[in-house]
Amino acid sequence: MAVNRNFRTCPSTGLVYHEPAEKLIRWNAVAGVVSLLVGGVLALLVTLTRWPAVKLLPPDWFYLALTAHGLDMLVFWIIFFEIAVLYFAASTLLKCRLATPKVAWVAFWLMIVGALMNNFAVFKGDSSVMFTSYVPMGAHPLFYLGLILFAVGALIAVFVFFGTLVVGKAEKTYNGSVPLVTFGAITAAIIATFTIAAGAIILIPTFLWSVGLVSHIDSLMYRTVWWGFGHSSQQINVAAHVSVWYAIAAIVFGAKPMSEKVSRMAFVLYILFLQLASAHHLLADPGLTSNWKIFNTSYAMYLAVLASMVHGLTVPGAIEVAQREKGFNKGFFEWLRKAPWGNPCFSGMFISLVGFGFLGGISGVMMGTEQLNLIIHNTIYVPGHFHATVVVGTTLAFMALTYFLIPTLFRRELMFPGMAKWQPYVYGLGMCAFSVFMMGAGTLGVPRRHWDMAFSGAILPHEFPGTAYLMMGIMAVSGIAAVVGGAMYLLITVGSVFFGRKIETPGFKRVPVREGMAPPPPPVAVAPAGHGAIGLGGFVAPGTFVLAMIFLVSFVLYYFVNWKYLSTVWPMN
DSSP states (O other): OOOOOEEEEOTTTOOEEEHHHHHHHHHHHHHHHHHHHHHHHHHHHHHHHHSTTTOOSOHHHHHHHHHHHHHIIIIIIHHHHHHHHHHIIIIIHHTOOOSOHHHHHHHHHHHHHHHHHHHHHIIIIIOOOTTTOOTTSOOOHHHHHHHHHHHHHHHHHHHHHHHHHHHHHHTTOSOSSOOHHHHHHHHHHHHHHHHHHHHHHHHHHHHHHHTTSSOOOOHHHHHHHHHHHHTHHHHHHHHHHHHHHHHHHHHHHOOOOSOHHHHHHHHHHIIIIITTTOOTTTTTOTTSOHHHHHHIIIIIHHHHHHHHHHHHHHHHHHHHHHHHHTTOOSTTTHHHHTSOTTOHHHHHHHHHHHHIIIIIIHHHHHHTSHHHHHHHTTBTHHHHHHIIIIIIIIIHHHHHHHHHHHHHTSOBOOSOHHHHHHHHHHHHHHHHHHHHHHHHHHHTTOBSSOSOTTOTTOSSOOOOOHHHHHHHHHHHHHHHHHHHHHHHHHHHHHHHHHHSOBOOOOOOEEOOHHHHSOOOOOOOOSSOOOOTTOSBTTBSSHHHHHHHHHHHHHHHHHHHHHHHHHHHHSOOO
16 A cells, blocks of 8 residues: 655754645634634624623524534534644644555544534524534434534544554654654543543433433433543643643743653643543532542642643743743843733733633632632633633633644635734733633622523522623623634634635655654753853742742632632521
């Protein structure tokens, strides 16, 4: 069987693209962006409906839009782009051919068919069961079948990724260990295997139930197993976007990890504990034992949080070290002030990092504490939290990487460069405000998934404080700003890919196996150079240390505030 060994080298970055891998990365990225477009339009409709002063859609249309929005954004956009990242991390970074390209195309088209089938079922009007699709709510069989086909395709793509790692090792296209970015992608792929398996365990019998071949699905069992898929999907996102942080730090600054061993160990902690520490959706359920809940909300969560804190320290720390070595060594923050804030690749990454840590991370730990979980369970606080993690953290990181991929992968000049400079700020800051005020309204008890927070016409109406209505209004305005930022991204990327000026680069040429092998490793220096006189007070990254202390103080204060809220629930005389 003939093996495609056509490669090209990007003259500006030195990245090596395998012809089939490049096509697959492009097509998966484009499919993800199309899903983002659909999900973004629906996001605007959902936001304007949840705004009490507008209430745009009637109830049936609201739940339809909410269902499609959740699936197109949380599943289809994210996973399509993550598959592109996996192929990039394996084939391009390891300078090797993609294993079984034909199988990878089968995976892609299964995902396309699954996404279209699921969207058809929702827009048909009889599958408004939302992202969770809790039984006994029933959807059209195509709803479940679409998700199953998409999951099978994604799992096949993950196996192609693993196969590519084997090819790179066998053909010696790299020396030593895989790069840290590739190691992070391996982490995401391992978690994805567990996640998709959990989805299959629950979605296949649910599909059989929808066609009448299974008489009953236990609702409590469904919830428990489904969240092994639903929340663990976010853990794939975390590993993927952290890998993107490291990649962008290296691309923009030439930054190297402060300690690659520590960063790799943090990824290992993700594999061991991250999906275990994801049960805050189930802490109010009676089907889980107290022992399991205690382990989940303590040891598992602590070690998963430790891993994220390591990454949150080492990524900006690596940037600071690189900047200080370039001469930006005055005070604590000259390295940060002199960073290329007009480069959307960097600004998007940094807002993603800060937003994920301060908003998604702190709120996630709070929700993962069983006692505190009781005051925000099934309130709008929950989507506020995951908009901070998935949208600010993952989506913005992927947007930032796109600004690098357009000239290097698609070989097109970026259109609207002035707009591109502002896009991460409009989108990122808009979504940060959206998340903050959504969580604030949730703290006041505003429910999630409800068309009308005022329960107009109810026999026993409930009146929320005026502050809750104010927060929902600010949330809506912030959401509109974020949608504008998303539209800017779509305009820039679609315009650049299809109409941007083509960058002339060397074409693909066949590379024999021998020539494709990595050169021998360079000799190790007897006395490796240190960081010299950079830094302050004995710290090579003092600014990052200060930022870490600010994060710690913020965490402690927010934790105290939530315990104070809890104390008002059961007043004691």
